[in-house]
Amino acid sequence: MMSPAAMTRRAAPVLACIGLLVVWQVASLALKNDSFPTAIEAIKAIPSILGDKESLVNILASLRRMAMGFGAAVLVSIPLGLLMGRSTAVAAFFNPLLMVIYPVPKAALMPIIMLWLGVGDITKTLVIFLGVSLPVIYHSFEGAKAVEEKMLWSGAAMGLSPPQRLVRIVLPAALPEILTGCRTGLVLALITMITSEMIARQSGAGNILFNALDMGQYDTVFAMIIIVGAMGICLDAIFERVRARLVRWSEPQFDMPLSFS
Amino acid sequence: MKARRNGRGSNDAPHGCENDSLSGRVLAKLVPLNLRASGTEDGMTVVSARSSEWVKPVTQQDPASAIIEIDRVSQVFQTSARKDHVALSDISLTIEEGAFVSILGPSGCGKSTLLYIVGGFVSPTSGAAKMKGQAITGPGPDRGPVFQEFALFPWKTVLGNVMYGPRQQGVRVTEAEAQSRALIEMVGLKGYENFYPKELSGGMKQRVALARTLAYHPEVLLMDEPFGALDAHTRTRLQNDLLDIWERDRKTVLFVTHSVDEAVFLSDKVVMMSKSPGRIRQVIDIDLPRPRRRNELLLDPRYQKYVVDIERMFDESDEAGAPA
Numbered sequence: 115m116m117s118p119a120a121m122t123r124r125a126a127p128v129l130a131c132i133g134l135l136v137v138w139q140v141a142s143l144a145l146k147n148d149s150f151p152t153a154i155e156a157i158k159a160i161p162s163i164l165g166d167k168e169s170l171v172n173i174l175a176s177l178r179r180m181a182m183g184f185g186a187a188v189l190v191s192i193p194l195g196l197l198m199g200r201s202t203a204v205a206a207f208f209n210p211l212l213m214v215i216y217p218v219p220k221a222a223l224m225p226i227i228m229l230w231l232g233v234g235d236i237t238k239t240l241v242i243f244l245g246v247s248l249p250v251i252y253h254s255f256e257g258a259k260a261v262e263e264k265m266l267w268s269g270a271a272m273g274l275s276p277p278q279r280l281v282r283i284v285l286p287a288a289l290p291e292i293l294t295g296c297r298t299g300l301v302l303a304l305i306t307m308i309t310s311e312m313i314a315r316q317s318g319a320g321n322i323l324f325n326a327l328d329m330g331q332y333d334t335v336f337a338m339i340i341i342v343g344a345m346g347i348c349l350d351a352i353f354e355r356v357r358a359r360l361v362r363w364s365e366p367q368f369d370m371p372l373s374f375s
Numbered sequence: 376m377k378a379r380r381n382g383r384g385s386n387d388a389p390h391g392c393e394n395d396s397l398s399g400r401v402l403a404k405l406v407p408l409n410l411r412a413s414g415t416e417d418g419m420t421v422v423s424a425r426s427s428e429w430v431k432p433v434t435q436q437d438p439a440s441a442i443i444e445i446d447r448v449s450q451v452f453q454t455s456a457r458k459d460h461v462a463l464s465d466i467s468l469t470i471e472e473g474a475f476v477s478i479l480g481p482s483g484c485g486k487s488t489l490l491y492i493v494g495g496f497v498s499p500t501s502g503a504a505k506m507k508g509q510a511i512t513g514p515g516p517d518r519g520p521v522f523q524e525f526a527l528f529p530w531k532t533v534l535g536n537v538m539y540g541p542r543q544q545g546v547r548v549t550e551a552e553a554q555s556r557a558l559i560e561m562v563g564l565k566g567y568e569n570f571y572p573k574e575l576s577g578g579m580k581q582r583v584a585l586a587r588t589l590a591y592h593p594e595v596l597l598m599d600e601p602f603g604a605l606d607a608h609t610r611t612r613l614q615n616d617l618l619d620i621w622e623r624d625r626k627t628v629l630f631v632t633h634s635v636d637e638a639v640f641l642s643d644k645v646v647m648m649s650k651s652p653g654r655i656r657q658v659i660d661i662d663l664p665r666p667r668r669r670n671e672l673l674l675d676p677r678y679q680k681y682v683v684d685i686e687r688m689f690d691e692s693d694e695a696g697a698p699a
């Protein structure tokens with residue numbers, strides 16, 4: 115049996131979604147604008163997109179690029195962030211570079227990257243990679259910096275070498291913070307994925323969306339927005355599950371109240 | 376066992392359940408050998424109530440061998456105002472094998488710094504520290520630290536924390552686990568093996584930290600105000616339990632504290648330090664019989680005299696050190 119409070123908590127996200135759709139429906143009916151279909155029209159367009167083989171191939175291609183960009187970014191950024199957090203020399207070298215890259219919208223780099231690498235998968239994956247890297251580096255860096263010195267000393271006294279300490283003490287100790295960065299990175303991966311497909315129009319979920327926009331198929335446009343949004347919610351919820359499992363041991367201050375799980 | 380418990384009298388009551396676990400059998404597994412050759416057979420008769428052959432009687436100290444030698448160590452820190460701050464000035468100290476030595480002094484006199492130098496975590500600005508004749512160049516499993524901040528690995532359970540050291544030293548899993556479980560029992564945490572540190576109280580965390588350090592059999596325990604963050608009651612219990620464990624094992628202990636009572640109660644030797652710059656004021660031998668029992672000791676005039684004398688010496692130095 116669930117307590118009433120637990121039930122409310124479970125039902126709240128669903129209610130929020132329904133509320134949003136109702137507001138949308140009412141607003142659309144009131145505005146009577148061609149480019150603003152009603153929620154029901156948009157939802158009706160979803161099955162035809164998901165039933166179409168070509169659309170599905172496009173969406174899966176998007177997801178594949180996103181997974182590759184995200185995965186590569188995480189694999190590179192976590193070690194880099196941890197090293198920066200534990201070595202002032204490494205931090206001094208990379209900090210200025212990151213400071214330059216940080217405020218630049220990654221999509222703004224795309225035309226140049228396209229010039230070098232073409233409009234294919236590599237360019238788009240690279241942009242996703244860049245988008246994901248910064249928050250993951252930043253959070254890994256902060257997490258590694260915050261590792262209690264005495265914990266490392268305890269490890270050193272047991273005979274752990276500096277590289278062992280990085281992998282076996284700094285990494286797990288910083289994990290809650292690292293995963294916070296990865297979660298931000300995941301949302302950014304979705305955003306940069308769509309943006310990259312908007313700039314390099316060739317395939318993908320973003321391409322479907324903007325093609326439909328060009329052709330004035332507004333119900334498809336909004337249906338795609340719903341699909342992308344739903345993908346975001348699902349990915350985030352899955353990630354949050356995994357994260358919660360991995361850091362069961364951590365103090366509650368790392369619990370994130372903002373969650374769709 | 377029985378005789379011992381009777382001997383402790385009413386003081387047993389509050390933590391009787393924990394002491395039950397401190398059985399000789401458990402300890403025999405944990406502390407298999409006394410590394411020193413000095414655990415003589417007649418030691419058994421002196422403390423026959425405690426069936427532990429490795430107890431070394433304090434009363435008949437052999438020509439003690441130095442295990443740690445601190446030779447004219449100074450430590451200067453750069454403060455943020457770019458001024459030099461002399462934390463330790465010309466410290467020389469020899470610690471004998473098997474001794475319980477406390478470093479006592481006001482906050483900021485460099486006690487922790489001195490301990491960190493012995494641990495190899497900090498290298499001194501000048502001078503040198505030696506362990507068994509070898510210059511200390513870094514941390515090592517022969518010197519096990521226990522910090523005031525516990526510094527447990529929060530992602531590991533109690534058992535995982537205690538097993539960490541033995542596993543690192545290449546002890547097989549089954550063996551490391553058996554040893555660790557026995558140690559956890561010894562520090563009174565049986566039943567908590569699968570708890571994470573966040574689920575434990577401060578006193579329990581410090582027990583885990585002690586067990587984690589004992590698990591890799593360091594020759595010297597380096598304890599930096601280990602009970603400083605605990606409430607008075609928990610603190611007393613841990614002091615008693617530490618003495619219980621130590622009186623069987625007789626590891627060398629270097630124990631930092633700012634509590635006069637704690638230093639006198641636990642130690643063979645109290646090193647009094649003064650502040651600005653950190654220096655050794657005096658080294659006092661505490662000639663009180665062991666095993667020590669808190670309820671007996673508090674009534675013992677010799678104990679009281681040590682406490683009062685040491686407190687008076689600190690008061691005098693405060694007056695002397697007050698700015699004119």
Ligand SMILES: Nc1ncnc2c1ncn2[C@@H]1O[C@H](COP(=O)(O)OP(=O)(O)O)[C@@H](O)[C@H]1O
Pocket residue numbers: 452453454460462480481482483484485486487488489
């Ligand atoms: N890393 C450091 N940098 C600068 N000053 C330090 C550092 N560590 C300790 N000190 C200073 O050295 C003095 C002694 O510190 P500490 O050994 O921690 O004293 P205690 O443990 O006796 O309280 C203090 O004045 C402290 O401010």
Ligand SMILES: [Mg+2]
Pocket residue numbers: 486487488599600
């Ligand atoms: Mg200190």
